[in-house]
Amino acid sequence: KQEVTQIPAALSVPEGENLVLNCSFTDSAIYNLQWFRQDPGKGLTSLLLIQSSQREQTSGRLNASLDKSSGRSTLYIAASQPGDSATYLCAVRRPQAAGNKLTFGGGTRVLVKP
Amino acid sequence: NAGVTQTPKFQVLKTGQSMTLQCAQDMNHEYMSWYRQDPGMGLRLIHYSVGAGITDQGEVPNGYNVSRSTTEDFPLRLLSAAPSQTSVYFCASSYRQTSAGEQYFGPGTRLTVT
Numbered sequence: 001k002q003e004v005t006q007i008p009a010a011l012s013v014p015e016g017e018n019l020v021l022n023c024s025f026t027d028s029a030i031y032n033l034q035w036f037r038q039d040p041g042k043g044l045t046s047l048l049l050i051q052s053s054q055r056e057q058t059s060g061r062l063n064a065s066l067d068k069s070s071g072r073s074t075l076y077i078a079a080s081q082p083g084d085s086a087t088y089l090c091a092v093r094r095p096q097a098a099g100n101k102l103t104f105g106g107g108t109r110v111l112v113k114p
Numbered sequence: 115n116a117g118v119t120q121t122p123k124f125q126v127l128k129t130g131q132s133m134t135l136q137c138a139q140d141m142n143h144e145y146m147s148w149y150r151q152d153p154g155m156g157l158r159l160i161h162y163s164v165g166a167g168i169t170d171q172g173e174v175p176n177g178y179n180v181s182r183s184t185t186e187d188f189p190l191r192l193l194s195a196a197p198s199q200t201s202v203y204f205c206a207s208s209y210r211q212t213s214a215g216e217q218y219f220g221p222g223t224r225l226t227v228t
Contacts, residue, residue: 034217042221042222044204044219089157093215099170100147100162100215101162101172105156106156
């Protein structure tokens with residue numbers, strides 16, 4: 001059974017510092033991995049999707065890496081801003097996952113202090 | 115495109131009452147899913163659909179019914195609400211399995227059962 005873990009559960013950094021968020025999964029046979037952002041009381045916004053054949057994906061200040069063999073993905077956010085404060089979730093999808101089912105980590109709650 | 119929409123945003127029910135959570139998407143996605151989000155439990159799949167007329171159970175289906183008569187709509191029914199169903203409910207949609215599979219989430223319905 002696939003299990004996804006995100007450590008730490010919470011993180012506080014000063015504005016301008018780079019953010020490094022970790023995601024680990026137990027079964028390396030994944031189809032893709034998706035990073036989401038969730039603001040308090042809101043839904044999930046997709047940030048980046050990495051296919052199993054890719055090593056990394058970039059969008060603006062965000063960069064996500066994937067190492068299937070070690071079961072890890074890392075989301076880097078450069079030059080953090082107070083507006084980056086949110087909970088970040090990673091989710092993996094297995095090949096042939098029925099209904100494109102995602103298995104989620106518990107999330108990392110990020111606070112960027114001005 | 116409106117993306118994935120959910121109604122209502124908030125709902126309070128008494129134990130034993132029934133209700134339907136609405137979900138609609140305008141992206142012509144084949145796959146639609148319902149997840150619930152609980153503190154300490156992450157997001158868990160309730161039911162999913164791979165197309166009109168086809169639904170199946172996820173991890174936590176008990177107490178919920180679904181149907182999918184059109185591509186656009188995927189309502190979730192609580193037949194007899196219980197306090198254990200207090201949660202935040204998210205609807206998601208995506209293209210079929212063989213595509214990149216990026217999932218799009220609605221804003222959520224916050225349900226309290228007293």
